[in-house]
Amino acid sequence: MDISSLLEPGAVRIINHLTSKKRLFQEIGEVVASVHGLNASIAVDGIQERESLGPTGVGHGIALPHARLQELDKIIGVFLRLEKPLEYDSVDRLPVDLVFALFAPKDSGVDHLKALALVSRTMRDAGVVAKLRANSDPAKLHAILTEARTSKAA
Structure with a gap:
């Protein structure tokens, strides 16, 4: 499994301004709907339900919201770079600007955990994070994310 199998180029976006975590989740839902055809409200409800168990802000300006949904047959991702960091209730209390x-x-079992671990490792790489924050082109962001693990695995 690699990030290129999880993240379509169209699912990478730059977001200029969001006013709340709820609005962020709605934006994620809209991207999932437009790229994968999944109902946006189902996606939003899924990540809000998971978030109610505990915040998915992992620190250093990074959030990894996630959900298991009955409507899916494969693991999919959305990456957003926020121009203006957003309060997120992260573990380190810092606002978030990178969201994967x-x-x-629903029945993905260990594959969901493997995907989450892969994304988490990638987003902990300081070099990758610096490149993500330095670029404003969604195509470049997609390339950075999909090449990050591939080059380390070689």
Whole structure:
């Protein structure tokens, strides 16, 4: 499994301004709907339900919201770079500007955890994070994310 199998180029976006975590989740839902055809409200409800168990802000300005959904048959991702960091209730209390959302089938079992671990490792790489923050072109962001793990695995 690699990030290129999880993240379509169209699912990478730059967001200029969001006013709340709820609005962020709605934006993620809209991207999932437009790229993968999944109902946006189902996606939003899924990540809000997971978020109610505990915040998915992992620190250093990074959030990894995720959900398991009955409507999916494969694991999919959405990456958003926020121009203006957003309060997120992260573990380190810092606002978030990099968001990688994952959606997995309800019965994906260990594959969901493997995908989450892969994304988490990638987003902990200081070099990758610096490049993501330095670029404003969605195509470049997609390339950075999909090449990050591939080059390390070689």
